[in-house]
Amino acid sequence: MSDSNVITVGNVSKIFTLRGEETALTRLIKWREHLKLPRKFTALRNISFEVGDGEVFGIVGRNGSGKSTLLRILAGIYPPTSGEIEVRGRVIPLINLQVGLQPKLTMKDNIFLVSSLFGISRKKIISNFDSIVDFAELKDFVNVQVYQFSSGMLSRLAFSIAIHLEPEVMLLDEVFYAGDAGFREKSKKKMMELVKGDCTVVMVSHQDDMLKRLCNRVMWLDEGQVRSIGDTRQVLREYGETMST
Amino acid sequence: MGSVRQSINILYQTTKASFKIRNANTYLGICWYLLGPILTFVVLLLVFSHRLGADIEHYPLYLLSGIVIWNFFSMGTSRSLTCVFGQAGLIKSLPVRRELLVLSTVLDVLISHLFEIAVLFAIAAYYGVLSFTVVFIPIVLLLNFIFTLGVSYALAALMFVFRDLGQIWSIVTKVWWFATPIFYALYEGGKGEKVSMFNPMFHVLDISRDVLIYGTVPGFKSLLILSAFSFATLFIGILIFRKLYPHFAEYV
Numbered sequence: 001m002s003d004s005n006v007i008t009v010g011n012v013s014k015i016f017t018l019r020g021e022e023t024a025l026t027r028l029i030k031w032r033e034h035l036k037l038p039r040k041f042t043a044l045r046n047i048s049f050e051v052g053d054g055e056v057f058g059i060v061g062r063n064g065s066g067k068s069t070l071l072r073i074l075a076g077i078y079p080p081t082s083g084e085i086e087v088r089g090r091v092i093p094l095i096n097l098q099v100g101l102q103p104k105l106t107m108k109d110n111i112f113l114v115s116s117l118f119g120i121s122r123k124k125i126i127s128n129f130d131s132i133v134d135f136a137e138l139k140d141f142v143n144v145q146v147y148q149f150s151s152g153m154l155s156r157l158a159f160s161i162a163i164h165l166e167p168e169v170m171l172l173d174e175v176f177y178a179g180d181a182g183f184r185e186k187s188k189k190k191m192m193e194l195v196k197g198d199c200t201v202v203m204v205s206h207q208d209d210m211l212k213r214l215c216n217r218v219m220w221l222d223e224g225q226v227r228s229i230g231d232t233r234q235v236l237r238e239y240g241e242t243m244s245t
Numbered sequence: 246m247g248s249v250r251q252s253i254n255i256l257y258q259t260t261k262a263s264f265k266i267r268n269a270n271t272y273l274g275i276c277w278y279l280l281g282p283i284l285t286f287v288v289l290l291l292v293f294s295h296r297l298g299a300d301i302e303h304y305p306l307y308l309l310s311g312i313v314i315w316n317f318f319s320m321g322t323s324r325s326l327t328c329v330f331g332q333a334g335l336i337k338s339l340p341v342r343r344e345l346l347v348l349s350t351v352l353d354v355l356i357s358h359l360f361e362i363a364v365l366f367a368i369a370a371y372y373g374v375l376s377f378t379v380v381f382i383p384i385v386l387l388l389n390f391i392f393t394l395g396v397s398y399a400l401a402a403l404m405f406v407f408r409d410l411g412q413i414w415s416i417v418t419k420v421w422w423f424a425t426p427i428f429y430a431l432y433e434g435g436k437g438e439k440v441s442m443f444n445p446m447f448h449v450l451d452i453s454r455d456v457l458i459y460g461t462v463p464g465f466k467s468l469l470i471l472s473a474f475s476f477a478t479l480f481i482g483i484l485i486f487r488k489l490y491p492h493f494a495e496y497v
Contacts, residue, residue, distance in 0.1 A: 016495065076340035078494045091340070099338040102262055104269040109262065116258040117341050119251045145269070 007051040012083030014044040061221035089168030097158040103147035136160035172203040259349035311427035325397035376460035395478030
């Protein structure tokens with residue numbers, strides 16, 4: 001049963017300890033507030049699900065329902081408090097696209113640095129380099145230090161690097177499309193190509209149209225618990241109903 | 246095995262990035278690697294050469310070697326303090342192997358340290374004191390590296406628990422600087438010598454100076470103590486790092 005499953009999540013819970021002011025003096029002054037602080041926050045409660053090879057699995061839920069926490073646990077950024085997780089294959093987490101970009105380095109250095117952090121070999125980066133630069137439409141800025149880039153340019157660069165990674169398992173956390181309409185169209189198309197390809201995808205999104213077009217199944221997370229898993233349209237309808245009440 | 250290659254690749258890229266960024270912020274860039282120690286050296290030489298330094302053979306070399314070697318330890322550890330902690334965005338978004346961040350920071354400092362060692366060699370050659378014993382330099386260099394790395398791992402991890410570690414470490418290194426015979430020499434058979442047995446940096450300096458300036462083969466006992474300290478420190482440092490590792494992303 002679990003042979004073809006790329007991702008297996010068994011009874012996972014995640015509890016965070018909330019901290020107030022860190023310094024000794026403020027703690028002394030604000031001791032009353034500290035007494036009131038809810039010490040522990042349960043972000044995820046007994047979550048279980050599986051994702052098969054090549055499947056596109058959507059996750060929806062209100063803000064604060066635990067979606068990003070779950071994604072981070074899947075990415076291996078922190079461990080679950082209890083439960084088991086198994087993810088097979090190279091994981092590319094696209095949680096914060098501009099992660100790793102160093103302002104003082106040139107675009108060329110950044111492309112190599114960020115791609116390496118995601119596990120791409122040097123040979124591959126070299127062969128993809130021109131394509132990355134072209135897609136981002138930044139051919140004239142290869143040796144410019146990126147602190148000089150506009151925010152739009154940074155987003156385009158980050159996105160371009162991201163879509164040239166070769167994921168076996170891709171985790172998308174509400175990846176926004178930056179740039180003008182033309183670039184956004186290009187991005188959406190490329191993203192859909194990637195998602196429809198061989199890789200297994202878990203995507204957190206608020207965009208119904210993308211979810212309907214791409215996902216095989218969708219899971220609805222509410223306050224850290226699974227409300228519903230199943231057919232995309234059905235779950236989205238259930239979720240949508242609570243939104244309008 | 247793709248994972249080992251990946252790690253080496255990441256290490257290479259992050260070390261390169263660390264090196265470039267260090268240079269990018271200043272106009273003189275790489276020159277500061279040499280200028281820094283040389284300026285300290287000039288000041289201390291002016292102050293001490295006639296008093297404390299009068300009894301020490303080849304005092305300028307003695308002093309400069311002390312400054313340069315201490316500098317590696319001091320810079321390596323202080324830069325490691327923030328190398329993981331300061332990359333909050335990165336560790337919260339990517340499951341990158343965090344040990345590599347510390348390793349790349351210390352490696353970056355090692356590279357600039359090698360420049361400084363080259364300068365030391367040149368000066369030693371000018372004074373005519375170079376002898377075959379310099380083949381031992383790589384060994385003591387390696388032991389210094391291992392010791393510094395161990396301390397760096399511990400500091401990088403503990404930074405997440407003690408936010409004030411930066412201030413504390415800065416004071417600790419200042420005191421340690423004075424306690425180590427960088428600009429002075431210990432009295433033979435005095436109290437200082439006994440205590441210094443427990444100071445790994447004393448052994449690093451002692452052995453380095455023996456082989457570089459005085460043409461003496463390093464004492465076995467000294468090498469043994471230093472090796473024991475270095476590897477034990479590395480072991481403990483990595484232990485602390487691994488223990489705190491899973492929760493880094495939650496503490497920042």
